[in-house]
Amino acid sequence: MTRQLGNYAKLVKGGRYLSSNQGIFRQNGFGAILNNHCQKNEADFRSALLIRSHHSGNWEKKSSYFGIFGVVIAGAIGGTLLYTSKVYSAEKVNDKGGERRLDLxxxxxxxxxxxxxxxxxxWxxxxxxxxxxxxFVDKHPGGDKVLLAAGGELEPFWDMYTIHKNQHTLDWLESxxxxxxxxxxxxxxQKRPVVKPDDPFGYEPTRHPAxxxxxxxxxTAEPPFELLADNFVTPAELFFVRNHLxxxxxxxxxxxxEIQGKGVKKPITLSLDDLKxxxxxxxxxxxxxxAGNRRAELSEYKPVKGVSWGIAAISNATWTGVKLSDVLTSAGVSADDDSVQHIHLTGLDNDTKNFYEASIPAAQALDGNKDVLLAWDMNGKPLTPDHGYPLRCVVPGTIGARQVKWLYKVTVSxxxxxxxxxxxxxxxFNPTIDWGTLDYKKAVPIQEYPVQSAICEPKPNTVVDDDEITLKGYAYSGGGRGILRVDVSIDxxxxWQEAELENIKRPVYKQWAWTLWETTIEIPQDLQGKKFQVLCKATxxxxxxxxxxxxxxWNVRGLINNAWHRVGVSHQQS
Known part of the structure; x- marks a missing residue:
C-alpha cells in the first residue's frame, strides 16, 4: 500500500497510527512530516515539510501554509496527543539554561x-x-537516539530540531x-577552525558531531543509520558527505x-546573480x-577497496536553481548537433594539478524533463560548503559522483x-575480475543507480522484547523510476509482508526522490527467544x-551493492 504525501500523512507511534477527524498524522524517531490539507503536488509537499522532534513530540511550523489549519502538539514526557486549529506562533523562551552557576x-x-x-x-x-x-534515557520518547549526544553537546542537535527550545524542555534540562x-x-x-591557505584541506568546515x-x-561521512529514515527531506547537517578533494x-x-565547447555559439560567463x-x-x-553505498557489506563477503560506507551514503533534499537545459539553449547549444554528445562538469575542488570533473550524456542535460539543475539552494537555504556552495549541478536519478559540487565550468563535447x-x-566489473585483471578501458562509467532499499531500524544486534517488530527504511531507484513495492521478511x-510507503506524487519516470517505508510484523512463536534476520527488497x-x-x-571496486539488505536481531522473551 502506498501513502502519497500530498494526500495525507500519518502519525506512527510504536508502529500504530493515530488520527483525528481533521486529518491523519505520522511521527517516528526524531520527528514528523505533516501534510494535511495539501494539494497533490510536490510544491505543496515542500511547503508542508515540518521538522520532527524526537524529544518533545511537538511540531515546528516551517510554512505559514499550516498556520491556517493547525498543528499537532504532543507532550514532552506524557506523550499526550492534542490537535488544535489555532494559528501557530512560536513560543517566547527565556533561555537562561546553560548559563554559568556559581553554586556548582x-x-x-x-x-x-x-x-x-x-x-x-x-552526561x-x-x-x-x-x-x-x-x-532520563529510558524515558526518552525518541528511544536511545538521545545517546547520539552522550558525552557531547546538545546544541548541534537542538539547532536542527529547534522545537526542543521551549520553556518546558529547558526547565526540565536544568533539573x-x-x-x-x-x-x-x-x-x-569557541575557537574557530584554523584556515591554512597553502593546504588543499585548509578550508574544511565544521561538521555536525552526529x-x-x-x-x-x-x-567522507554518513549520518547514523537510525536517523536516516526520520526525515523525508534530510537536514543539510545530516546529509551524507562525499568529498573527493x-x-x-x-x-x-x-x-x-563558464559555458564553452562544441555547439556553443559564443562562450559565456555567468555570475550567480546572472543565473538567478x-x-x-x-x-x-x-x-x-x-555509487559506493553499502560497500562495507561487500567487504564482508570479499575485501574491496574504497570508502567503507554503511547504508547511509544516500540522502534526500529539495534543490532550487535553473535548468541546465535552459542555460545551454541560451548559449546556442542544440541536441540536433551531432558534435554535442557529452557535457563535462568541472568543480573548483582541486589538488593543485587536477580539478574534479565528471560528465553526463548531452541528451540528459538538454532534456528539460530530466530536471538537471544548476542549484544554489538546498532545503530552502544556500548550499553549505560541503555540498557545493555556491553552485552545484544536481543530476536527478544519477550517482552522486556525476552531481558535481562547486561547479564553475560546463563544457560541451x-x-x-x-x-x-x-x-x-x-x-x-563482474565478480570474477580482481585487481590483477582489471581494465578500466573496457568498462562503461556508471550513470543511473539500480533499485535499492535498506533497513534503518532496527539497528544490527537489537534485542526485541515485544511480540512484534517495527521496521523502517528507505528505497530508491535511479533514472526517475519510482518504488512500486518494498517487501519485508523476518523468516x-x-x-513476505508489504511495507507502507511514503513518497511524493510525481509523473512516471520523474520520481527523483527516495521513498521511505515502514511496517510492523508479529514475531512468530518459532522465532521468539531466538536470533533471526530481518530482510528487505524493493521493486x-x-x-x-x-x-x-x-x-x-560483488565487484572489486565495491560499487552498486543493491542486494537484499539483512539485519541481525534477537528476541528476548518477557
Whole structure:
C-alpha cells in the first residue's frame, strides 16, 4: 500500500497510527512530516515539510501554509496527543539554561566525554552547563537516539530540531544540571577552525558531531543509520558527505560560471546573480546516492577497496536553481548537433594539478524533463560548503559522483570527460575480475543507480522484547523510476509482508526522490527467544527487483551493492 504525501500523512507511534477527524498524522524517531490539507503536488509537499522532534513530540511550523489549519502538539514526557486549529506562533523562551552557576563545580570536558554510555552514565553539555541525564534515557520518547549526544553537546542537535527550545524542555534540562564546563574548555570550544591557505584541506568546515566519519582527507561521512529514515527531506547537517578533494574557498562575489565547447555559439560567463535573474527558477526534491553505498557489506563477503560506507551514503533534499537545459539553449547549444554528445562538469575542488570533473550524456542535460539543475539552494537555504556552495549541478536519478559540487565550468563535447573520476573510477566489473585483471578501458562509467532499499531500524544486534517488530527504511531507484513495492521478511524470505510507503506524487519516470517505508510484523512463536534476520527488497516501477545475495553483485571496486539488505536481531522473551 502506498501513502502519497500530498494526500495525507500519518502519525506512527510504536508502529500504530493515530488520527483525528481533521486529518491523519505520522511521527517516528526524531520527528514528523505533516501534510494535511495539501494539494497533490510536490510544491505543496515542500511547503508542508515540518521538522520532527524526537524529544518533545511537538511540531515546528516551517510554512505559514499550516498556520491556517493547525498543528499537532504532543507532550514532552506524557506523550499526550492534542490537535488544535489555532494559528501557530512560536513560543517566547527565556533561555537562561546553560548559563554559568556559581553554586556548582567546574567540570573538565575530558571528564564529560567519558560519560557516553549507560554503563558510565550519560552526561551532555548545553552552553556552559553540564547535565547528567542517565535516569532520563529510558524515558526518552525518541528511544536511545538521545545517546547520539552522550558525552557531547546538545546544541548541534537542538539547532536542527529547534522545537526542543521551549520553556518546558529547558526547565526540565536544568533539573539535571550537575556543574559548569570549565572556563578553559569553554574558550577552546569557541575557537574557530584554523584556515591554512597553502593546504588543499585548509578550508574544511565544521561538521555536525552526529556524522560518522569514514575518512578525513578528503572528508567522507554518513549520518547514523537510525536517523536516516526520520526525515523525508534530510537536514543539510545530516546529509551524507562525499568529498573527493578539499573543500575550496569560494568568494561568491567573484564567482563565475563558464559555458564553452562544441555547439556553443559564443562562450559565456555567468555570475550567480546572472543565473538567478535571467533564467526561470525550479525546485525539485531529489535523492543523491554514492555509487559506493553499502560497500562495507561487500567487504564482508570479499575485501574491496574504497570508502567503507554503511547504508547511509544516500540522502534526500529539495534543490532550487535553473535548468541546465535552459542555460545551454541560451548559449546556442542544440541536441540536433551531432558534435554535442557529452557535457563535462568541472568543480573548483582541486589538488593543485587536477580539478574534479565528471560528465553526463548531452541528451540528459538538454532534456528539460530530466530536471538537471544548476542549484544554489538546498532545503530552502544556500548550499553549505560541503555540498557545493555556491553552485552545484544536481543530476536527478544519477550517482552522486556525476552531481558535481562547486561547479564553475560546463563544457560541451563530442566525447566523455577524460578525468580520473570518469575514466578510472566509478566503473563496475563482474565478480570474477580482481585487481590483477582489471581494465578500466573496457568498462562503461556508471550513470543511473539500480533499485535499492535498506533497513534503518532496527539497528544490527537489537534485542526485541515485544511480540512484534517495527521496521523502517528507505528505497530508491535511479533514472526517475519510482518504488512500486518494498517487501519485508523476518523468516529468511519464506514469507513476505508489504511495507507502507511514503513518497511524493510525481509523473512516471520523474520520481527523483527516495521513498521511505515502514511496517510492523508479529514475531512468530518459532522465532521468539531466538536470533533471526530481518530482510528487505524493493521493486521499482519498471519491475526491477533487488538481487538476493551480495556474491552476485560483488565487484572489486565495491560499487552498486543493491542486494537484499539483512539485519541481525534477537528476541528476548518477557
Amino acid at each position: 563545580r567546574n567540570i573538565r570536558i575530558n571528564e564529560v566525554r567519558k560519560h557516553n554510555s549507560k554503563e558510565n552514565g550519560i 551532555v553539555m548545553y552552553k556552559q552547563g553540564v547535565y547528567d541525564i542517565t535516569k 539535571y544540571r550537575i556543574g559548569n564546563l570549565h572556563p578553559e574548555d569553554v574558550k577552546e570550544r 556524522l560518522r566519519t569514514n575518512s578525513s582527507r578528503p572528508f 578539499g573543500v575550496p574557498n569560494v568568494d561568491v562575489n567573484k564567482f563565475k560560471l 535573474k535571467n533564467f526561470k527558477h525550479h525546485t525539485i526534491t531529489s535523492a543523491v546516492q554514492c 563530442d566525447e566523455e570527460s577524460k578525468s580520473h573520476w570518469q575514466q578510472n573510477d566509478y566503473k563496475q 529468511g524470505g519464506k514469507t 521499482d516501477t519498471a519491475h526491477n527487483t533487488q538481487p538476493e545475495f551480495t556474491s552476485s553483485v
